[in-house]
Amino acid sequence: MALKKTKIAIAGIGTVGKGLLRILEVLGSDTSDIEVTAIASKKKVSVPKKILFKKTQVFKDAEQLLEYDNYDILVELIGGDAGVAKRIVFNALKKKKHIVTANKALISKYWKDLNKISNEMGVLIKFEAAVAGGVPIIKIINEFLVSNKISRIYGILNGTSNYILTKMLTTNKKFSEILIDAQSLGYAESDPTFDIDGIDTAHKLSILCSLAFKIDCDLKFIKAEGIRNIDLSDLKYADSLGYKVKMLGISEQKGKEIKNYVYPCLVAKNNFIANVDDVYNGVVVESNFCKKSFFQGEGAGSLPTATSVLSDILSIIKLNKSAIRKQKKLSFKMSAVENRFGSYYLRFTTEDKPGVISGIAKEFKKNNISMKSMLQKESKNKNSKSATIVITTHDCNEKNMSLALVKINKMKFIKKRTIYYRIENFIS
Amino acid sequence: MALKKTKIAIAGIGTVGKGLLRILEVLGSDTSDIEVTAIASKKKVSVPKKILFKKTQVFKDAEQLLEYDNYDILVELIGGDAGVAKRIVFNALKKKKHIVTANKALISKYWKDLNKISNEMGVLIKFEAAVAGGVPIIKIINEFLVSNKISRIYGILNGTSNYILTKMLTTNKKFSEILIDAQSLGYAESDPTFDIDGIDTAHKLSILCSLAFKIDCDLKFIKAEGIRNIDLSDLKYADSLGYKVKMLGISEQKGKEIKNYVYPCLVAKNNFIANVDDVYNGVVVESNFCKKSFFQGEGAGSLPTATSVLSDILSIIKLNKSAIRKQKKLSFKMSAVENRFGSYYLRFTTEDKPGVISGIAKEFKKNNISMKSMLQKESKNKNSKSATIVITTHDCNEKNMSLALVKINKMKFIKKRTIYYRIENFIS
Numbered sequence: 105m106a107l108k109k110t111k112i113a114i115a116g117i118g119t120v121g122k123g124l125l126r127i128l129e130v131l132g133s134d135t136s137d138i139e140v141t142a143i144a145s146k147k148k149v150s151v152p153k154k155i156l157f158k159k160t161q162v163f164k165d166a167e168q169l170l171e172y173d174n175y176d177i178l179v180e181l182i183g184g185d186a187g188v189a190k191r192i193v194f195n196a197l198k199k200k201k202h203i204v205t206a207n208k209a210l211i212s213k214y215w216k217d218l219n220k221i222s223n224e225m226g227v228l229i230k231f232e233a234a235v236a237g238g239v240p241i242i243k244i245i246n247e248f249l250v251s252n253k254i255s256r257i258y259g260i261l262n263g264t265s266n267y268i269l270t271k272m273l274t275t276n277k278k279f280s281e282i283l284i285d286a287q288s289l290g291y292a293e294s295d296p297t298f299d300i301d302g303i304d305t306a307h308k309l310s311i312l313c314s315l316a317f318k319i320d321c322d323l324k325f326i327k328a329e330g331i332r333n334i335d336l337s338d339l340k341y342a343d344s345l346g347y348k349v350k351m352l353g354i355s356e357q358k359g360k361e362i363k364n365y366v367y368p369c370l371v372a373k374n375n376f377i378a379n380v381d382d383v384y385n386g387v388v389v390e391s392n393f394c395k396k397s398f399f400q401g402e403g404a405g406s407l408p409t410a411t412s413v414l415s416d417i418l419s420i421i422k423l424n425k426s427a428i429r430k431q432k433k434l435s436f437k438m439s440a441v442e443n444r445f446g447s448y449y450l451r452f453t454t455e456d457k458p459g460v461i462s463g464i465a466k467e468f469k470k471n472n473i474s475m476k477s478m479l480q481k482e483s484k485n486k487n488s489k490s491a492t493i494v495i496t497t498h499d500c501n502e503k504n505m506s507l508a509l510v511k512i513n514k515m516k517f518i519k520k521r522t523i524y525y526r527i528e529n530f531i532s
Numbered sequence: 533m534a535l536k537k538t539k540i541a542i543a544g545i546g547t548v549g550k551g552l553l554r555i556l557e558v559l560g561s562d563t564s565d566i567e568v569t570a571i572a573s574k575k576k577v578s579v580p581k582k583i584l585f586k587k588t589q590v591f592k593d594a595e596q597l598l599e600y601d602n603y604d605i606l607v608e609l610i611g612g613d614a615g616v617a618k619r620i621v622f623n624a625l626k627k628k629k630h631i632v633t634a635n636k637a638l639i640s641k642y643w644k645d646l647n648k649i650s651n652e653m654g655v656l657i658k659f660e661a662a663v664a665g666g667v668p669i670i671k672i673i674n675e676f677l678v679s680n681k682i683s684r685i686y687g688i689l690n691g692t693s694n695y696i697l698t699k700m701l702t703t704n705k706k707f708s709e710i711l712i713d714a715q716s717l718g719y720a721e722s723d724p725t726f727d728i729d730g731i732d733t734a735h736k737l738s739i740l741c742s743l744a745f746k747i748d749c750d751l752k753f754i755k756a757e758g759i760r761n762i763d764l765s766d767l768k769y770a771d772s773l774g775y776k777v778k779m780l781g782i783s784e785q786k787g788k789e790i791k792n793y794v795y796p797c798l799v800a801k802n803n804f805i806a807n808v809d810d811v812y813n814g815v816v817v818e819s820n821f822c823k824k825s826f827f828q829g830e831g832a833g834s835l836p837t838a839t840s841v842l843s844d845i846l847s848i849i850k851l852n853k854s855a856i857r858k859q860k861k862l863s864f865k866m867s868a869v870e871n872r873f874g875s876y877y878l879r880f881t882t883e884d885k886p887g888v889i890s891g892i893a894k895e896f897k898k899n900n901i902s903m904k905s906m907l908q909k910e911s912k913n914k915n916s917k918s919a920t921i922v923i924t925t926h927d928c929n930e931k932n933m934s935l936a937l938v939k940i941n942k943m944k945f946i947k948k949r950t951i952y953y954r955i956e957n958f959i960s
Contacts, residue, residue: 126545127679127821232676238822240676248660248668251555251842261629284571339808379807392553393835394666400804400826 113175116182117145123410190195206233228414240406252391256356259387264299302328309353314357451521471504541603544610545573551838570577613637634661660843666829666836680819687815691831692727732757737781872930881948899932
C-alpha cells in the first residue's frame with residue numbers, strides 16, 4: 105500500500121497549540137507521514153519552517169474550517185462547550201473526518217452525541233489531552249485495561265487546586281494568598297472558578313466515568329465541591345492525623361449504581377495519591393485483574409498536553425479504520441453524594457466549657473455515628489474562651505452525618521459553623 | 533471489509549497462560565473477533581467452554597507448533613532464552629506470524645535478531661508482559677511518549693526483591709528469614725537467583741533501554757548487583773537518614789553515552805519510587821516534553837501479566853499492518869558503573885579509638901570525596917570495642933570511591949569490610 109500522508113488541520117493556537125507546533129518542529133522529518141494543511145488562529149502564528157508545514161494554509165477565523173475539506177484529522181484546541189469549537193467539531197464529524205481534541209468541556213457535555221455521530225460516520229474521536237495532560241489515562245483505560253472490569257477510578261485531576269493545597273501547607277499561608285501567588289506564576293487563571301470550584305475536575309471525571317464504566321455519564325449528575333473556603337488549620341490538623349487534604353474526583357461502580365464525587369477530602373499519607381503534589385496529576389484505577397494501578401504526571405502545561413495530542417494523531421494514523429467497533433453501552437443508576445457511606449473529619453469551634461463533647465457525642469449516637477479519634481486544642485486567643493475539637497469518625501452514612509451536623513450546629517455551645525471533610529480510605 | 537477472526541496459538545500454560553485463559557473465559561463473547569486455534573501445554577489443560585475455544589486443538593508438546601500453521605498470532609508463554617520457546621518464536625516469525633510474548637530473557641538476549649526478522653517479515657512482535665506485568669510501560673514508551681526524547685528511565689522492576697526489602701524493614705527480620713517467608717508465600721521461586729541477584733531486573737532494563745533510546749541494548753553491558761548480602765541494619769540507617777533502600781534498574785542517556793545500572797541503592801523517601809512497596813513495580817520516565825511521569829502497578833502475577841498479553845493481542849488486531857514502520861536505530865556508547873558520578877552511603881565497622889575518622893577523612897580528601905553527613909553508633913556488645921560509623925557523601929566519582937575504599941579497608945582500625953550503597957537523587 106502506498107504511504108499516503110495524513111492531512112492535519114489545527115484549530116486554535118493557544119497554550120496547547122503552541123506546544124504542538126513546537127513538538128512537530130522538533131520532530132521534523134520523523135513525522136514524514138503527516139502534513140499540516142491548515143492552521144486556524146485569531147492571533148498571528150509563526151509557522152515552523154519544516155517540510156510538514158510547507159503547504160500550510162493559515163486561517164484567521166476557525167469558522168473558515170466549516171467550508172474547508174482538505175484534511176483527514178481535525179485537531180481542535182480552541183476549547184469551550186459552545187461556539188466555534190462545537191461547530192467545527194460536529195461539522196468535521198459529519199464530513200467523516202477524525203477528531204483529536206483537548207476540549208474536556210465539549211467532550212463531557214456532548215459525549216453521547218459525539219460518540220453517536222463518530223460511530224455512524226465510522227471515524228475516531230480522541231481526547232487524551234482532555235484529562236490529565238501528561239498521563240495517558242485514556243489510552244490505559246481503552247487499550248491496556250480493555251480486558252479488565254474497572255470498579256473504581258479516582259485521582260487528582262486539576263493541577264491548579266493541587267498546587268494551592270500543596271503550597272498552603274508547605275508555606276503556611278492562607279488560601280487567598282496562595283491563589284494570588286499561583287495567579288502571578290501562571291498556575292491559576294485570572295478567573296480561577298473552573299479550577300478551584302471543582303468544575304474542571306467534574307468535566308474530567310465525567311469523561312473517565314464514561315470510559316471506565318462504558319456508559320454515557322451525564323455531567324449534571326456530578327455535584328462538585330471546591331477548595332475556595334478551605335482553611336489552613338484543617339490542612340495542618342489533617343497532617344498531624346496522618347492525612348493529606350487532596351481535591352479528588354472519584355468514580356466508582358457497585359452493582360447497578362455509580363457514584364461520582366468531586367470534593368476536597370482527607371487521604372492517608374501512605375495512599376499513592378497523597379504523594380501527588382504541586383501541579384502534578386495522578387490517577388488510581390482499581391480493576392478486577394490488575395487490582396491497583398497508579399499513574400502520575402504533569403497535569404497540564406503546553407508540552408505534556410501537546411504530547412497527548414500528538415499521541416492521538418499518531419494512533420489514528422496507525423489504526424486500521426475497519427477495526428473501529430461500536431461500544432456496547434451499559435446502564436447504571438447514578439448515586440448522589442448524599443448516599444455516601446464512609447468516614448469523616450470534623451472540626452468544631454465551641455465554647456470552652458463542660459458538656460460540649462457529651463453534647464456532640466449524644467447527637468452522633470442518635471445518628472449511628474461512632475468516633476475514631478478526638479483532638480482538643482485551646483484557642484490561641486485566651487479571651488475568646490473558645491475551643492477547637494477535631495474528631496474523626498468510623499464509617500457512617502452521609503445522610504446521618506448531615507442530620508447530626510444540622511442539629512449540632514444549632515447547639516448553643518457551637519461558636520462557628522462546623523467544618524467537615526470526607527476521609528477517603530479506598531477500601532473496597 | 534468482512535470481519536475475519538484472528539487466530540491465536542498459545543504456547544505454555546503456566547502462571548501467565550492460566551491467567552490468559554481465565555480472562556478470555558470471563559470476557560467470552562466480548563472477544564468475538566478472536567478464536568484460539570491451538571494450545572500447547574505439557575500439563576493437562578482445562579480449555580474453557582466458550583465459543584472462542586470451540587475449535588481449539590491441544591498439543592502436548594510446543595515443538596508440534598513448528599509444523600502447525602493455522603494461526604495469525606503466536607502467544608509464547610513458555611519462557612527462557614533457549615529451547616523450545618526460542619525455536620517456536622523464530623519459526624513463527626519466518627512464517628510471517630505476529631508474536632506476543634512475556635519472555636523477557638528471550639527478548640533481551642535476542643532483541644536485535646528478533647527485531648530484524650520481524651521487520652523483514654512485516655510482522656509485529658509485542659512483549660508488554662515482559663516488563664512490569666501490570667504496568668503498560670512498553671505501550672507508554674512506544675505510543676504515548678513517542679514524540680518525546682527520553683533522558684532517563686528507572687524503576688523497581690522485580691517484585692520479589694522489592695517484597696523482601698519492604699518486609700525486612702517492616703518486620704525487622706533478616707534477609708534470609710524473609711526469603712524463606714517469601715518462598716512459602718509463593719512470592720519467590722525455590723531458586724531465587726534471577727530475582728535476588730538482579731538478573732531479572734537486568735533483562736527488563738535492557739528492554740526498556742532499547743525502546744527508550746532506540747538502540748539495540750546488549751544485555752552483556754549490564755552488570756547486575758543484587759540484594760543477597762543486604763543487611764537489615766543498613767535499611768534502618770537509611771530509614772533514619774530519610775531514605776529507603778530499593779533495588780533499581782536505571783538507564784540514562786547523556787550525549788553519546790548510555791548508563792545502565794542495576795543495584796540496590798538509597799532513594800529519598802519523597803521520591804515517587806520510594807513509595808513503591810511490597811510486590812509492586814514502579815517506573816519513572818524522564819523526557820523532554822513530559823518531564824517526569826510515574827507508573828505503578830502489580831509487577832507480576834497471573835492476571836496483571838495476562839492483561840498485558842491480551843492488550844498486545846488486541847492491539848495487533850487493531851493495527852493496520854501497512855503502518856508497521858522500520859525504526860531508525862541510533863548509536864551510543866555504553867557506560868560502565870565504574871564511570872558513575874554520584875553520592876554514597878557508607879557503613880564502617882571500626883575499632884572504637886581516636887584517629888579513626890581522621891583516617892577515613894584523609895583518604896576521602898585524597899580522592900576528592902567530601903562528606904555530607906556522619907552518624908556514629910556504639911556497638912551493642914560493649915566488650916567488642918567496635919564502633920559503627922555511617923557516612924553519606926556529596927557527589928564524587930565511583931572510581932575515586934573504589935580507590936578510597938580499597939585503601940580504607942586495609943587500614944588497621946577497620947574491623948569488617950565496609951558496606952556501601954549508592955544514593956540516587958535523580959537530579960539531572
